[in-house]
Amino acid sequence: MEVTNKYIVIKHHIEDSPKESHFEVKTEAIGLSLKPGSDEVIIKNLYISIDPYLINRMKSYSASHNAISFATPLTPGQAIDALVIGRVVTSGNAKFEKDDLVMGVFTWAEYSVVKEQSIIKKLESFEFPLTYHLGILGFSGLSAYGGFFEICKPRKGETVFVSAASGSVGNIVGQYAKLLGCYVVGCAGSQKKVTLLKEELGFDDAFNYKEETDLNSTFKRYFPDGIDIYFDNVGGEMLEAAVANMKAFGRVSVCGVISEYTDIGKRASPHMMDVVYKRITIRGFLAADYMNVFGDFSAKTLDYLRNGQLRVIEDRSLGVESIPSAFVGLFNGDNVGKKVVVLADE
Numbered sequence: 385m386e387v388t389n390k391y392i393v394i395k396h397h398i399e400d401s402p403k404e405s406h407f408e409v410k411t412e413a414i415g416l417s418l419k420p421g422s423d424e425v426i427i428k429n430l431y432i433s434i435d436p437y438l439i440n441r442m443k444s445y446s447a448s449h450n451a452i453s454f455a456t457p458l459t460p461g462q463a464i465d466a467l468v469i470g471r472v473v474t475s476g477n478a479k480f481e482k483d484d485l486v487m488g489v490f491t492w493a494e495y496s497v498v499k500e501q502s503i504i505k506k507l508e509s510f511e512f513p514l515t516y517h518l519g520i521l522g523f524s525g526l527s528a529y530g531g532f533f534e535i536c537k538p539r540k541g542e543t544v545f546v547s548a549a550s551g552s553v554g555n556i557v558g559q560y561a562k563l564l565g566c567y568v569v570g571c572a573g574s575q576k577k578v579t580l581l582k583e584e585l586g587f588d589d590a591f592n593y594k595e596e597t598d599l600n601s602t603f604k605r606y607f608p609d610g611i612d613i614y615f616d617n618v619g620g621e622m623l624e625a626a627v628a629n630m631k632a633f634g635r636v637s638v639c640g641v642i643s644e645y646t647d648i649g650k651r652a653s654p655h656m657m658d659v660v661y662k663r664i665t666i667r668g669f670l671a672a673d674y675m676n677v678f679g680d681f682s683a684k685t686l687d688y689l690r691n692g693q694l695r696v697i698e699d700r701s702l703g704v705e706s707i708p709s710a711f712v713g714l715f716n717g718d719n720v721g722k723k724v725v726v727l728a729d730e
């Protein structure tokens with residue numbers, strides 16, 4: 385049997401803010417049976433994780449390209465690989481059978497034809513929605529856990545600031561910090577998101593950074609005695625102002641710098657005298673650095689979920705054609721929580 389497979393490509397490299405017109409939906413015919421002796425696996429994609437880091441792979445040059453295998457540059461016109469959950473349709477590999485649910489690095493497409501090394505794991509039946517493997521129990525959660533607990537070594541009562549706090553990683557960091565007994569303030573790009581942080585996610589306070597004209601005085605207002613921990617998702621002037629308002633021995637965990645991804649001229653330049661005299665630690669990380677604590681992260685987070693102590697926020701779009709707008713929306717603040725595109729019924 386043959387099907388028409390729709391997949392998304394970039395038309396050319398993207399050097400600044402992504403637009404839907406930078407993308408194209410392509411179609412191809414693929415057979416759902418394999419040639420004798422093939423070790424490939426054909427997967428019907430169900431859920432695609434939409435992640436900001438891909439913008440750096442879409443550039444002709446980015447400092448990230450040589451850092452790690454999953455940051456390699458994308459080629460215009462070719463399928464875009466990303467984290468996906470799907471169901472096996474046909475398997476030439478003895479480890480996988482028809483109807484197995486799998487998660488791996490597949491493509492922004494309805495179907496993906498992959499080799500074993502692209503499959504990260506088989507998914508067993510599960511008490512929570514499968515999409516949790518892409519967000520709270522996946523790399524978003526691991527980034528929040530590793531970046532907050534392993535880098536910042538937080539203590540009860542400390543003051544914590546989180547940027548992009550209603551996003552996939554940020555909302556989890558804020559909730560972990562509250563569960564530990566920290567004082568937590570988040571920022572986000574709309575009043576609706578600020579209300580969500582304060583009224584549904586338990587943040588002590590929150591502000592809309594787009595309405596603040598002087599971030600230094602904003603921080604003085606929310607942290608009169610200074611910040612112990614800053615979990616940075618955005619970089620730029622937010623990082624500069626946060627560093628200026630850190631306490632002695634403050635820790636900054638740099639998860640991402642989304643405001644710099646789409647503005648080639650933007651660079652945070654924190655005042656290094658503050659860093660020296662206040663003995664501030666600023667440390668970047670990649671989620672993959674914390675695979676060694678995946679077991680602890682997963683067990684603790686599952687406990688919190690089972691006890692109803694963590695809220696999960698997902699933002700879903702439907703259909704392969706919605707992938708470009710879902711991705712572009714990350715850079716306009718359209719999403720609330722983990723952005724996922726749903727391609728087919730389980």
Ligand SMILES: NC(=O)c1ccc[n+]([C@@H]2O[C@H](COP(=O)([O-])OP(=O)(O)OC[C@H]3O[C@@H](n4cnc5c(N)ncnc54)[C@H](OP(=O)(O)O)[C@@H]3O)[C@@H](O)[C@H]2O)c1
Nearest residue numbers: 527548551552553572573617639640641642643670671717
């Ligand atoms: N180190 C790692 O391994 C790792 C893993 C996952 C993610 N990350 C990074 O962590 C950050 C958050 O990722 P995520 O997956 O959780 O995405 P996300 O926060 O769910 O979505 C991105 C959010 O960033 C905010 N944003 C967009 N442009 C901005 C700008 N110019 N200035 C300030 N805020 C902006 C928007 O919210 P507002 O409405 O608040 O503007 C948007 O909703 C990103 O920088 C990402 O690259 C790193």
